Amino acid sequence: MEEKKKFSPRQLPLYAVLMMGALVMVFPFVWMVLTSLKTGADVYSFSLIPSPATTANYSFVFMRTDFLRWFANSLGIATVVVASVLFFDSLVGYTLAKMHFRGKNFIFILILSTLMVPTEMLIIPWYLMSSQLGWLNTYWSIMFPGLISAFGIFMMRQFFEGVPGELLEAARIDGLNEFGIYARIAVPLVLPALSALAIFTFLGNWNAFLWPVIIVSKPHLVTLPVGLAMFTTENNPEWERIMTAASLGTVPVLIVFILFQRQIIEGVNLSGMKA
Amino acid sequence: MRRMSPLARRQAAWAYAFLVIPLVFFLWIRIYPVFSSFHIALLEWDIFSKVRPFVGLANFERMLTDRVLHKALLNTFEYILISMPIGLALALAIAMMINALNRGAGLFRTLYFIPYITSVVAVAAVWKWMFMKSGGLVNNILTGIGLPAQPFMNSTSQALGVVASNVIWQGLGFKIIIFLAGLKQIPRTFYEAAAIDGASRWAVFRHITIPLLNPTIVYLTVLTGIQTLQVFTQVFAISSGGQGGPLNATLSMVLYIYQKAFKSFDMGYASAITVLLFVIILIISLAQMKLVTRKVEY
Amino acid sequence: MKKLSLLLVLALLLGLALPAGLAEEPVTIEYWQYYFESKVALIDELIAQFEAENPGIKVNHQHFPYDSYQEKIAASVAAGEGPDIVNLFYGWVPKYVKSGVLQPLPAGSFSPEAIEAEFAPMVTINKFDGVYYTIPTAVRTLGLLYNKDILAENGYEAPPATLDELVEMAVKMTRRNAAGELELEGLTFQPDGQLHGFFRPVLLRLFGQAPLSEDYKTVQWNASEAGYEAFKWMTDLATVHKVGEVNFMTNDATAFRNGAAAMSIDGSYRLSALETDGTLNYGVAPIPSHEGRQSSFGTFWTNGILAGVEGKELEAAEKFLAFLTSEPVMRTWTQRIGEIGARTSIAQDEELLKDEKLAPFIEMLPVADSYFYVDEAADRKIVVDAVDMVLLNDMDPREVLDWAVNEAQALLDSYWK
Numbered sequence: 001m002e003e004k005k006k007f008s009p010r011q012l013p014l015y016a017v018l019m020m021g022a023l024v025m026v027f028p029f030v031w032m033v034l035t036s037l038k039t040g041a042d043v044y045s046f047s048l049i050p051s052p053a054t055t056a057n058y059s060f061v062f063m064r065t066d067f068l069r070w071f072a073n074s075l076g077i078a079t080v081v082v083a084s085v086l087f088f089d090s091l092v093g094y095t096l097a098k099m100h101f102r103g104k105n106f107i108f109i110l111i112l113s114t115l116m117v118p119t120e121m122l123i124i125p126w127y128l129m130s131s132q133l134g135w136l137n138t139y140w141s142i143m144f145p146g147l148i149s150a151f152g153i154f155m156m157r158q159f160f161e162g163v164p165g166e167l168l169e170a171a172r173i174d175g176l177n178e179f180g181i182y183a184r185i186a187v188p189l190v191l192p193a194l195s196a197l198a199i200f201t202f203l204g205n206w207n208a209f210l211w212p213v214i215i216v217s218k219p220h221l222v223t224l225p226v227g228l229a230m231f232t233t234e235n236n237p238e239w240e241r242i243m244t245a246a247s248l249g250t251v252p253v254l255i256v257f258i259l260f261q262r263q264i265i266e267g268v269n270l271s272g273m274k275a
Numbered sequence: 276m277r278r279m280s281p282l283a284r285r286q287a288a289w290a291y292a293f294l295v296i297p298l299v300f301f302l303w304i305r306i307y308p309v310f311s312s313f314h315i316a317l318l319e320w321d322i323f324s325k326v327r328p329f330v331g332l333a334n335f336e337r338m339l340t341d342r343v344l345h346k347a348l349l350n351t352f353e354y355i356l357i358s359m360p361i362g363l364a365l366a367l368a369i370a371m372m373i374n375a376l377n378r379g380a381g382l383f384r385t386l387y388f389i390p391y392i393t394s395v396v397a398v399a400a401v402w403k404w405m406f407m408k409s410g411g412l413v414n415n416i417l418t419g420i421g422l423p424a425q426p427f428m429n430s431t432s433q434a435l436g437v438v439a440s441n442v443i444w445q446g447l448g449f450k451i452i453i454f455l456a457g458l459k460q461i462p463r464t465f466y467e468a469a470a471i472d473g474a475s476r477w478a479v480f481r482h483i484t485i486p487l488l489n490p491t492i493v494y495l496t497v498l499t500g501i502q503t504l505q506v507f508t509q510v511f512a513i514s515s516g517g518q519g520g521p522l523n524a525t526l527s528m529v530l531y532i533y534q535k536a537f538k539s540f541d542m543g544y545a546s547a548i549t550v551l552l553f554v555i556i557l558i559i560s561l562a563q564m565k566l567v568t569r570k571v572e573y
Numbered sequence: 574m575k576k577l578s579l580l581l582v583l584a585l586l587l588g589l590a591l592p593a594g595l596a597e598e599p600v601t602i603e604y605w606q607y608y609f610e611s612k613v614a615l616i617d618e619l620i621a622q623f624e625a626e627n628p629g630i631k632v633n634h635q636h637f638p639y640d641s642y643q644e645k646i647a648a649s650v651a652a653g654e655g656p657d658i659v660n661l662f663y664g665w666v667p668k669y670v671k672s673g674v675l676q677p678l679p680a681g682s683f684s685p686e687a688i689e690a691e692f693a694p695m696v697t698i699n700k701f702d703g704v705y706y707t708i709p710t711a712v713r714t715l716g717l718l719y720n721k722d723i724l725a726e727n728g729y730e731a732p733p734a735t736l737d738e739l740v741e742m743a744v745k746m747t748r749r750n751a752a753g754e755l756e757l758e759g760l761t762f763q764p765d766g767q768l769h770g771f772f773r774p775v776l777l778r779l780f781g782q783a784p785l786s787e788d789y790k791t792v793q794w795n796a797s798e799a800g801y802e803a804f805k806w807m808t809d810l811a812t813v814h815k816v817g818e819v820n821f822m823t824n825d826a827t828a829f830r831n832g833a834a835a836m837s838i839d840g841s842y843r844l845s846a847l848e849t850d851g852t853l854n855y856g857v858a859p860i861p862s863h864e865g866r867q868s869s870f871g872t873f874w875t876n877g878i879l880a881g882v883e884g885k886e887l888e889a890a891e892k893f894l895a896f897l898t899s900e901p902v903m904r905t906w907t908q909r910i911g912e913i914g915a916r917t918s919i920a921q922d923e924e925l926l927k928d929e930k931l932a933p934f935i936e937m938l939p940v941a942d943s944y945f946y947v948d949e950a951a952d953r954k955i956v957v958d959a960v961d962m963v964l965l966n967d968m969d970p971r972e973v974l975d976w977a978v979n980e981a982q983a984l985l986d987s988y989w990k
Contacts, residue, residue, distance in 0.1 A: 229638030516765030
């Protein structure tokens with residue numbers, strides 16, 4: 001474990017620059033949250049500070065909509081998808097990076113190519129497929145497109161590339177089977193990447209709108225972004241409510257991020273490796 | 276042909292076993308729909324009709340004279356030429372700065388990541404407000420320091436830049452985190468050895484950091500390329516009425532596809548453009564991988 | 574004897590049971606609309622009322638987010654999973670009819686003669702080959718919203734009655750700051766908002782030019798000098814009189830709501846938002862006349878029955894539709910939603926005309942035209958681009974209008990071929 005370094009005054013310029021950049025980064029988010037505290041009329045004054053400040057939007061969202069159900073749905077679906085992605089994407093990424101077999105490059109390009117068609121064009125075929133297979137009105141229909149992600153496979157492949165081959169060979173010689181090598185030797189070395197993958201997958205799934213809005217047909221299946229889309233209606237986007245929705249939607253992701261980002265600090269101790 | 280050793284064959288068998296389920300998944304859920312989508316490019320279909328007449332290459336021929344499509348193509352390249360280099364350079368710089376901090380790295384990681392987790396639609400609205408020609412925050416600042424106010428989204432030359440700035444801003448957090456993960460994976464022993472050798476900071480950067488970051492750089496370059504070439508949500512949310520204006524100045528390929536498919540219900544033509552986009556992305560991605568990848572000796 | 578009485582009892586029981594067994598299973602029909610808080614709430618109430626009056630029918634009400642409503646319908650219909658009755662924007666109907674999505678309204682309850690006698694003129698836009706495919710509960714018209722405070726500050730007590738007065742007042746009320754940047758619009762100017770609908774058909778008609786031929790097959794925006802004048806009048810607002818700017822305060826509705834615009838041409842749907850805000854002192858007036866002509870733009874959400882609905886479901890759908898478009902329902906709808914009941918009898922309703930905000934919109938019903946869209950988004954884009962060409966690229970309005978007409982004609986041609 002690294003020892004915690006002490007704050008050094010020599011790093012002050014670094015902090016200053018990063019702080020300025022952080023202000024630019026955070027500013028729109030702050031504006032979004034502040035707007036959620038405004039009344040409908042006040043939104044359009046475009047000022048930063050709400051006057052008057054009100055929690056009416058939040059109470060509307062919590063009391064008058066099915067917010068908790070949407071939240072639970074999104075949470076459940078995102079969790080399942082993240083678990084699936086973490087397992088399959090790392091396995092495939094490892095296979096493509098560290099194992100030797102014919103057709104490796106072709107399969108990699110094939111998988112990568114699935115990222116090159118915009119989801120908008122896949123929605124109709126997916127809907128037809130779901131309808132024909134009787135998946136409509138199930139949680140499965142919302143989840144299935146995201147269970148294994150080429151985006152994650154690509155990322156894990158790159159990170160597994162950075163794992164020294166000798167370590168794996170040594171384990172092979174020691175008699176570990178291929179799955180064991182993957183699970184016991186390789187995976188622990190890429191934990192930072194797995195954490196990142198978990199965060200991004202969770203985020204992507206949490207905010208997913210395009211597919212869920214088409215496939216969800218029953219009120220009990222509504223996920224958070226679909227439910228919150230209620231606030232944009234013909235000619236009259238209700239900005240104060242949209243911002244409230246967006247603010248609320250950020251909270252769980254922020255929590256997930258704060259939880260997992262520690263993994264990235266921990267890093268990996270490769271002191272067992274000879275230079 | 277060399278015969279594979281039994282050991283090698285065993286490994287290959289394991290590899291295929293690992294790949295079976297994922298490949299079936301992709302073939303069924305992604306690749307088959309893509310083919311059926313490509314097939315629609317040869318038809319005329321408005322989504323509702325049961326009748327889908329075969330029109331051969333007519334949709335593709337139409338693309339040759341479609342000036343709006345050409346503009347969308349040009350814009351899409353502009354998006355990637357602007358946002359990719361700036362985004363990657365900024366992200367690397369910030370990641371290295373955060374990585375060098377003794378304390379407080381977690382705070383900055385979170386702050387720089389916040390744009391990425393903020394709803395795209397909400398942020399686009401804020402962007403619109405910030406860049407309003409009259410009374411927008413950016414123009415207020417500009418006039419405050421004595422510069423003339425800019426038309427921004429009311430200008431055919433500036434509008435794309437406004438959208439691109441949003442794309443860069445929102446994508447930074449992701450790149451920073453990936454770079455941080457990559458930086459953390461470089462064994463400290465390398466840096467320690469370089470310190471013992473008395474190498475300068477720039478030399479360390481050039482000869483240790485960048486080469487060892489190569490897989491990360493390849494990943495971010497290719498992925499950002501794929502994603503930026505498909506930019507849609509930001510253009511839709513920031514341009515007035517979601518039309519990619521003014522006068523198609525911000526129109527991207529995917530927005531054009533979306534308009535054709537779900538507003539004009541011209542699925543055949545939309546699918547043809549999808550095929551074109553796919554080919555472009557594939558070529559660019561392969562080119563990037565070839566050019567950027569360097570095998571690293573440990 | 575016992576056996577006989579037992580048999581009798583059994584027979585009696587059977588006799589009672591049989592009719593009960595033959596009693597109808599309720600027919601269930603599905604109704605889709607886009608999510609709009611007050612509409613959804615009202616429809617739920619109306620359904621409860623309808624089901625009470627029609628015990629054999631159950632109506633299943635589903636609503637979807639507005640932004641993706643069209644995609645939702647498209648995907649569902651493509652997969653054969655659509656509803657029985659669907660609530661559509663009237664501008665989508667030509668496309669849907671051409672693709673065979675809707676069936677003609679049952680002639681029993683909805684004969685063309687009855688419809689034309691009892692409903693506002695604008696509904697005829699959804700008539701194809703002499704048959705109606707959809708029927709609305711309520712419609713909206715375009716009117717002139719004006720900020721009473723700003724008018725008063727500039728010495729005006731009444732809204733403009735003619736287009737010339739409109740320009741004059743707008744010029745006087747427009748305010749710019751020292752640097753020349755717009756601070757207050759005299760009249761909002763948002764082509765992708767309400768202005769494109771104002772241009773065609775309203776402005777064209779005010780200048781005396783019908784926007785389309787009677788058979789909806791020819792675009793006529795530039796068919797006479799009047800057409801060119803109408804277009805130039807519109808672009809002059811921004812280029813010559815400078816009373817408004819595109820995207821000022823992000824769009825027309827926002828500018829007016831914010832008190833940053835003195836006047837705005839907008840629809841009755843704006844009222845609910847303005848009333849909820851409650852802070853703006855505004856009034857509503859009919860669209861100013863020009864050379865003695867009056868016109869307004871009518872839009873509406875309308876109900877159609879999907880092709881393929883038949884038998885008991887079709888009967889139930891017909892009943893429900895008739896209920897939805899009955900006068901009492903329309904009256905309630907007008908009061909609760911702020912759209913105007915589609916029957917002309919509603920337009921003459923004394924009670925409703927007492928609402929000073931709604932009344933001007935209602936008064937415009939007889940002169941409100943709809944517009945025949947074959948591709949609403951593309952058509953809107955043509956007008957938006959045309960305005961931008963004049964404003965941003967300094968092109969000659971005459972050339973631009975000719976270009977726009979060519980584009981619009983191409984849209985119509987590909988529909989009618």
